[in-house]
Amino acid sequence: MAEEIWDEAIGHVLRAGTAGFSVGARVNQIGAPAFGMFVRAQPRTDDREAVYGLLYDIHIDDDPLVRQLVLADAVSEETIRDQRYHRIVPLEMSVLAIGYRHISGEVRYTLPPRPPLSLDPIYLCGPDEVREVASRFNYFRLVLNAAQVPGEQLLASALLNAADTLPEDERYPFLVQAGREAASLLGGDLTRLDYLLKLISPA
Amino acid sequence: MAYQPVDELDDYFGVRAPRLGVVTGGSLSRGLDVRLDPHTAVEELAVGRYVVVHGAQRRFFCMITDIGLDATNAGIAQTPPDVHANPYLADVYGGTTAFGTVHIAPMLIIKSDGSVEPVRTIPPHFREVYTATERDINDVFGDEDERHFNIGAPIELEDTQINVDLVRLCERSVGVFGKSGTGKSYLTRILLAGTIARGTAVNLVFDMHNDYGWEVFNEQRERDKGLKQLFSDRVAIFTLDDDSSRRRGVRPDYVVTLAYSDIQPEDLAALRQTLDISDTMLDAAYTLRRRQGRDWIQWLLNATNDDVEELLAHTSVNGASLSALTRRLERFHRFGFLTPQPVGDSVQAILEHIERGISVILEFGRYGNALEAYILVANYLTRRIRQRYVERIEASLGDEAQQPPQLVITIEEAHKFLDPLIARQTIFGTIARELRKYKVTLLVVDQRPSAIDEEVMSQIGTRVTALLDNERDITAVLMGVSGAGGLREVLARLDTRQQAIVLGHAVPMPVVIQTRAYDEAFYAAMGAPLKGRSVRKSSGGGSESLYGDEGFEGFG
Numbered sequence: 001m002a003e004e005i006w007d008e009a010i011g012h013v014l015r016a017g018t019a020g021f022s023v024g025a026r027v028n029q030i031g032a033p034a035f036g037m038f039v040r041a042q043p044r045t046d047d048r049e050a051v052y053g054l055l056y057d058i059h060i061d062d063d064p065l066v067r068q069l070v071l072a073d074a075v076s077e078e079t080i081r082d083q084r085y086h087r088i089v090p091l092e093m094s095v096l097a098i099g100y101r102h103i104s105g106e107v108r109y110t111l112p113p114r115p116p117l118s119l120d121p122i123y124l125c126g127p128d129e130v131r132e133v134a135s136r137f138n139y140f141r142l143v144l145n146a147a148q149v150p151g152e153q154l155l156a157s158a159l160l161n162a163a164d165t166l167p168e169d170e171r172y173p174f175l176v177q178a179g180r181e182a183a184s185l186l187g188g189d190l191t192r193l194d195y196l197l198k199l200i201s202p203a
Numbered sequence: 204m205a206y207q208p209v210d211e212l213d214d215y216f217g218v219r220a221p222r223l224g225v226v227t228g229g230s231l232s233r234g235l236d237v238r239l240d241p242h243t244a245v246e247e248l249a250v251g252r253y254v255v256v257h258g259a260q261r262r263f264f265c266m267i268t269d270i271g272l273d274a275t276n277a278g279i280a281q282t283p284p285d286v287h288a289n290p291y292l293a294d295v296y297g298g299t300t301a302f303g304t305v306h307i308a309p310m311l312i313i314k315s316d317g318s319v320e321p322v323r324t325i326p327p328h329f330r331e332v333y334t335a336t337e338r339d340i341n342d343v344f345g346d347e348d349e350r351h352f353n354i355g356a357p358i359e360l361e362d363t364q365i366n367v368d369l370v371r372l373c374e375r376s377v378g379v380f381g382k383s384g385t386g387k388s389y390l391t392r393i394l395l396a397g398t399i400a401r402g403t404a405v406n407l408v409f410d411m412h413n414d415y416g417w418e419v420f421n422e423q424r425e426r427d428k429g430l431k432q433l434f435s436d437r438v439a440i441f442t443l444d445d446d447s448s449r450r451r452g453v454r455p456d457y458v459v460t461l462a463y464s465d466i467q468p469e470d471l472a473a474l475r476q477t478l479d480i481s482d483t484m485l486d487a488a489y490t491l492r493r494r495q496g497r498d499w500i501q502w503l504l505n506a507t508n509d510d511v512e513e514l515l516a517h518t519s520v521n522g523a524s525l526s527a528l529t530r531r532l533e534r535f536h537r538f539g540f541l542t543p544q545p546v547g548d549s550v551q552a553i554l555e556h557i558e559r560g561i562s563v564i565l566e567f568g569r570y571g572n573a574l575e576a577y578i579l580v581a582n583y584l585t586r587r588i589r590q591r592y593v594e595r596i597e598a599s600l601g602d603e604a605q606q607p608p609q610l611v612i613t614i615e616e617a618h619k620f621l622d623p624l625i626a627r628q629t630i631f632g633t634i635a636r637e638l639r640k641y642k643v644t645l646l647v648v649d650q651r652p653s654a655i656d657e658e659v660m661s662q663i664g665t666r667v668t669a670l671l672d673n674e675r676d677i678t679a680v681l682m683g684v685s686g687a688g689g690l691r692e693v694l695a696r697l698d699t700r701q702q703a704i705v706l707g708h709a710v711p712m713p714v715v716i717q718t719r720a721y722d723e724a725f726y727a728a729m730g731a732p733l734k735g736r737s738v739r740k741s742s743g744g745g746s747e748s749l750y751g752d753e754g755f756e757g758f759g
Contacts, residue, residue, distance in 0.1 A: 172291075175291070176291065176294045176295055179291070179294070179295035180241060180295055180298070180299045182295075183295055183296060183299035183300045184299055187275040187276050187299070187300045188275070188276060190276055190278050190279060190282065190300075193300070194284065197284075197291070197292055197295055198289075201289055201291045201292065202291055
């Protein structure tokens with residue numbers, strides 16, 4: 001059976017806190033992860049919780065070689081590929097923690113009791129896992145209240161990703177219920193609410 | 204909150220009445236505020252509909268009295284979302300940021316054993332509100348039995364029944380109100396049929412427009428059976444206009460005639476407004492009665508100039524007033540039922556029928572269009588019948604077996620009899636104020652309840668009211684009713700046909716009904732044996748207080 005993209009780690013934990021963590025990866029791994037995807041930091045041992053999060057920032061820092069190459073008149077494709085493959089600074093992805101899987105097996109929508117550890121592998125959640133994690137909306141407040149992330153953009157992307165995992169006839173009801181939950185949280189800030197709803201509106 | 208398809212929830216909880224929302228505030232006196240759930244369609248609700256609040260220990264039976272729209276953020280009214288361009292926004296905002304509300308009036312408490320009691324408390328915050336089910340309705344209104352009569356169903360709960368307590372209905376006066384064309388006669392006919400079918404009371408109906416006796420044409424120009432056809436051996440048709448009755452194919456049981464000599468000045472007092480009779484004219488009538496005896500009217504109508512001059516010379520009667528009175532009384536010439544010599548004793552004939560438990564419907568034929576004839580005859584007969592009743596009741600010395608049957612007298616255009624200016628002088632005002640003392644009560648049918656004397660209105664025990672749109676009329680009908688503010692909205696929004704609100708002595712709580720159809724099924728039910736268990740359960744002493752105590756002194 002062919003291996004799916006969510007069976008292979010997209011990177012490993014670089015830095016972590018309970019509110020979120022950074023993931024380091026090779027540049028050539030940039031094809032799979034995307035803004036708003038559900039990811040899981042999988043502990044290497046069973047005595048810790050798997051932490052769920054939303055991928056909200058992907059950035060590529062420069063390194064000394066890139067600084068030189070960008071000033072060169074002509075750079076061959078081979079050089080560019082070589083630089084990308086062998087660069088010493090990883091591609092970094094930021095993840096906002098939205099919950100964790102308790103050792104009982106249940107997904108809890110609070111900040112994890114402890115952060116993932118360095119070099120724990122990070123996986124994209126598969127469709128079944130996305131449906132499970134996104135079936136409850138208790139993580140909305142964590143996303144909308146996070147200071148460092150574009151909350152409405154991130155939540156909208158996550159919801160659209162989650163909707164894509166549902167059968168077509170369940171997508172609209174799902175987005176309506178998600179919109180209502182958002183409305184109950186953002187009722188006092190109609191500007192943000194209106195923006196979010198327009199982002200996820202199926203129309 | 205979790206996303207779950209609704210079907211799964213129904214599988215889990217089983218089939219329930221639709222939940223409408225939750226209680227968010229209110230008080231016993233003002234009623235309760237309910238925030239509607241997102242799935243509850245505001246436009247499918249209606250004032251007058253019953254809902255039940257499920258408290259922890261009991262159900263609170265309530266009526267919707269107002270419906271509103273609200274929002275968590277007032278700013279949404281300034282910048283409303285464009286839901287036409289994007290229906291998704293309507294689905295999201297509806298029930299969340301913008302939501303519906305209803306105001307409900309608690310009416311009764313249904314305890315866990317199904318018994319009902321008056322409402323003296325309210326449910327706590329956030330209790331769930333459901334549309335009332337058939338079970339809720341039946342717990343409150345019971346089944347039809349020997350005493351309870353089905354008069355219709357609550358709005359949109361056609362499979363249930365609202366049963367009025369006929370004994371309580373008849374022991375105090377009843378009002379059937381509604382603007383013209385709202386089906387007052389139809390409602391009255393149903394109530395009368397109930398009292399006759401159950402033998403709760405004997406009726407004397409002053410049938411102004413021949414609506415109750417043999418048959419009547421409904422709005423579809425079809426023939427509806429009158430009470431005589433439904434209860435041939437328990438209803439007699441009397442007529443003032445034999446020709447009219449026979450033209451309509453009615454064979455009256457008795458033709459009523461009155462002698463001029465029977466009409467007393469007291470009978471004219473009731474006609475003061477209709478005939479524009481002044482105090483001095485009435486004084487002249489009393490003087491004439493004193494001088495000329497029982498034939499005073501015929502004497503006046505046949506008097507020569509010499510007779511009049513002689514009268515004026517020897518009494519304090521004013522000449523102009525006497526002339527005016529004469530002109531008024533000359534109108535009586537048009538009334539064929541008034542004769543110099545009566546054929547039989549109409550009062551006695553009516554009383555004999557009543558004694559035998561036979562209801563009397565007095566058709567006015569062509570005289571129904573002459574209000575003065577209607578008032579004159581109704582007043583004349585009622586005065587004498589009531590006097591006989593008083594004598595019988597007093598002679599019985601409290602022995603129930605010796606007393607005549609409960610009598611309900613039905614009059615139309617009641618405000619003409621019960622106007623504040625004349626209510627104290629007419630026999631109808633007296634009967635209304637006496638309550639059940641002499642076993643004679645009124646069923647007043649009227650479109651202008653505000654024109655009826657306030658004291659009389661306060662003594663009307665049960666009010667059956669179709670649509671009214673005049674503020675003063677609505678106020679008059681709701682006078683003395685607790686929670687009237689909410690009922691006012693209900694009353695002003697009834698359908699123009701076949702809907703009514705029933706409140707007062709004969710029902711445990713105000714109730715809006717879709718009136719029972721007056722059709723073949725109704726005819727059959729009037730002759731069919733009764734089915735159904737007896738009755739509304741009571742909770743010990745709660746039942747009595749529910750219906751008001753014995754010391755009830757009216758709404759006022």
